[in-house]
Amino acid sequence: MSSFVFNGLSQMNSSVHSKHLQSILPTSWTERISPSSVKMASYLLILAVLVTLIRLVRTKQHLSEQGKPREPPVIHTNLWQFWKNGTQxxxxxxxxxxxxxxxxxxxxxxxxxxxxxxxxxxxxxVIQARSRFTGLGWISILVMANMGGHGKQATQRLFKGVERGDVGNALGFVHDYHKVELRAMSLGTSLDAMEVDFVAAWDPFIESLKASLQSGNAKLDVWEWFKMSITVSVSRGVWGPKSPYCNNPILWEQFWTFNRSYNLLRYKFPGIFARRGAEAREKVVDAFVDFDENGGFDNASQLAQDRAKVLEKTGLEKRDVARMAMSQSVGQFDNSATVSFALLSFILRDPELLARIRKELEEHVTKNEDGRKVVDTLRIGKDCPLLLSTFHEVLRWIAVGVTVRRIEKDYPLTIKSDNTEYFLRKGNFIWGSGVAIHTCPSFYKDADKFDPDRFMGVKYPETQMPDIFRAFGGGGNICLGRHFARTIVPGAVGTLLMAFDFEPFNGKPLCVPNRKDLMLGHATPNPFGNTMATVKIRDG
Structure with a gap:
């Protein structure tokens, strides 16, 4: 509507000039009308036509909607609020x-x-249920293509077969991709192998940190350390021992340079708006092309192998297949590192909680052949209920937990409780707010208080409390990495707490990631504030 109206205004401004208006009026009139009056008359005529056009458009829209239910109640906001606050x-x-x-x-x-x-x-x-009216597939592909920097042709190949956006019901790439991820990331042998590979990379980082502290305590940027160790270890779990992140010492830095620039890289000239991010992305893509050409997938996880097979079916060029590693990495690395940092920060702020968790962890400490204490990293997330509850409370506290759907066709939504009907228009979006639910006292007692015991006895809140725990989403599109995260994040933090003591650096505790710092396209906010701590090896 707006483009039609403004085009009309432009044409009318050139044709309805004051002298033209005078030429079509009687001579006796033009003799008595001043130029300024003629100019005013031309503006009034333009305004009258504009109002008429708007009424015609609105009338046509109203007629097309006759007999349809109304849309849900409306709240008006403005572009400035969106510019200032984003989707928050x-x-x-x-x-x-x-x-x-x-x-x-x-x-x-x-x-x-x-x-x-x-x-x-x-x-x-209701909205997260698979439906012929709403979907996620269209959104998923758009996000993947933007993150990977795919060109127009490659993006079209990914969209092929997406008749509806719902990943569970759509045809083609989206459906197949979701299917193999669901199979590989469910509880079972495939996931077990990924967790073992994670520990194979994680343990050397613990030992390396210990070696650097043999002479006493040291200052450590905990966030930078997590970015390095989590990125490399998770990549080992997904892409195996030949993971580019494991074999290129600086590649993890390239990923995080890209990650900081992601929102600017969505624009058409990334080399101008985010040059370093664009260059970093290409370095990671180069590494994954080499990984593919040198048989890296032969020793990768079942997840990585099955993903590659689905991508090959789309007909993508090898470099475009490698670009998918970027979108895969954001969810894997960014969320894991952020939640690990947040979990450690919350625990260190509460000495009583720290003591309780360490007592719980003691049950999983054994001695190896050399008489050194060893923590069973893989058992921590499974058998330490307090640490696991704290992990879930951290997610309630910082994760966005949004459920997004696109309206694929006009949606007559009926409320079963009272038969109220609403009309949701095709092309618009649904935003299911997990934040509103997570912060509401009606669903969580003392919702504004961090309570590490809140989820005691609830091992899988996303399925045991599916209506109010939204950190992993829900329904057919629930986060498929939730079981992996539930093992590796408590496991990583638990090993740190048993191996090291952390003290505030210069009297400042580690900051807590704030949900308000969330970047668009991310599920959890990176920490902004003090990330330094004084670290030393624990006695005994």
Whole structure:
């Protein structure tokens, strides 16, 4: 509508000039009308035509919608709020209006663009269900292509077969990709092998840190250390011993340079807006091309092998297949490193909690052949309920937990409780706010308090409490890496707590990642603040 109206204005400004207006009026009139009056008359005529056009468009739209249910109640916001706050404005509105709209859904209108915001557990479960009206596949491919820097032809190949966006029901790449990930990341032998490979890379980092501290304590940038150790160790779990991140000492830095620049790299001239990020991405892509050409997938996880086979079926060039490593890496590295740092930070801030967790961990300490104490990293996440509960509380505290869907066709949404009907328009998006649910006192007692015992006895809150624990999403599109994360993050932090003592550096404790610092396209916020600590080897 707007392009039609503004084009019309442009044409009318050139044709309805004051002298033209005078030429079509009677002579007796033009003799009495001043030039300024003629100019005003031309503006009024333009305004009248503009109003008429708008009414015609609105009338046509109204007629097309006759007989259809209304959209959910509307809240208006503006572009400045979106520019300033990003999508966090949607979570803020969802939290502010938690009890205002009885059905848990409302419309946010920004300059005619509409987003349907959901803030109730019941409605969230409705929208996350597989449906012929909504989907995720279109969004998934767009995000993957943007992160990887795929060209137009490669992106079209990835979109091929996406008749609906739902990854569970769509045809082609999206469906196959989701299917192999679900099989490889479910509890079983494939996931077990990935966890063993993770530990094979993680243990040397612990030993290396110990060796650097033999002479006493030292200052450590904990966040930088996590970025390095988690990136390399997770990559070993996914791509095996020949992982480019394991065999190129600086490649992990290239990933994090790209990660910081991701939002700018989405624009058409990344070399101008984010030159270093664009260069870093190409270095990682180069490394994965070499990995593929030198038989790296032969020793990779089942997940990596099956992903590669699905990508090959799309007909992508080898370099475009390598680009997919970027989108795969963001979820694997960014979230794992961030949550590990946050978990350690929360524990160190509470001496009583630290003592309780260390007592729990003692049960998993054994002595090796040399008489040295060894922690069973893989058992920590499975058999340390307090540490696991703290892990889940950290996710409640910092994870965005959003459920996003695109309306694939006009959606007549019926509320079963009272038969109310809403009309959701094709092409708009649904934003299911996990933040609003996680911070609501109706669902969590003392929701504004960090409670490490909150999830005691609840090993899988995403399935045991699917309506109110949204950190891993839910339904058919639930996070497939949740079991891997539940093992490696508590395991990594547990080994650190048993091997080292951490003291505030210059009296400053480690910062806690703040949800408000979340970057668009990421599920958890990187830490901004003090990341330095004084570290020494624990006695005994």
């Amino acid at each position: 404005i949607l979570d803020a509105l969802a939290a502010e209006n938690m009890h205002k709209f009885p059905h848990g859904i409302f419309t946010v209108s920004v300059f005619g663009w509409k987003i349907y915001v959901v803030n109730s557990p019941e409605m969230t479960q």
